[in-house]
Amino acid sequence: MQIAKTLDLSGLNCPLPILRAKKGLADMASGTLLEVIATDPGAPRDFEAFCRQTGNALEVSETTPEGKFRMVLRRK
Numbered sequence: 001m002q003i004a005k006t007l008d009l010s011g012l013n014c015p016l017p018i019l020r021a022k023k024g025l026a027d028m029a030s031g032t033l034l035e036v037i038a039t040d041p042g043a044p045r046d047f048e049a050f051c052r053q054t055g056n057a058l059e060v061s062e063t064t065p066e067g068k069f070r071m072v073l074r075r076k
Helices: 016-026 043-054
Strands: 003-008 033-038 057-063 069-074
Touching: 003 016, 016 033, 016 043, 033 043, 043 057, 043 069
Parallel strands: 003 033
Antiparallel strands: 033 069, 057 069
């Protein structure tokens, strides 16, 4: 899995992680991967809904050993 870009959005609360991810995806080519690191407990659910609404794919949604949330999105 080749990550094209990583956004560490630790410390940001809803809706900022989604807004920053949306901005990050905007200049990426179709099919490329964006890794997002977040600390907002609602982030996994928010990114699932975001991908469902936008057509991007949520490839990975997991909790890191440090207790952060890691999501990998594939640009549509």
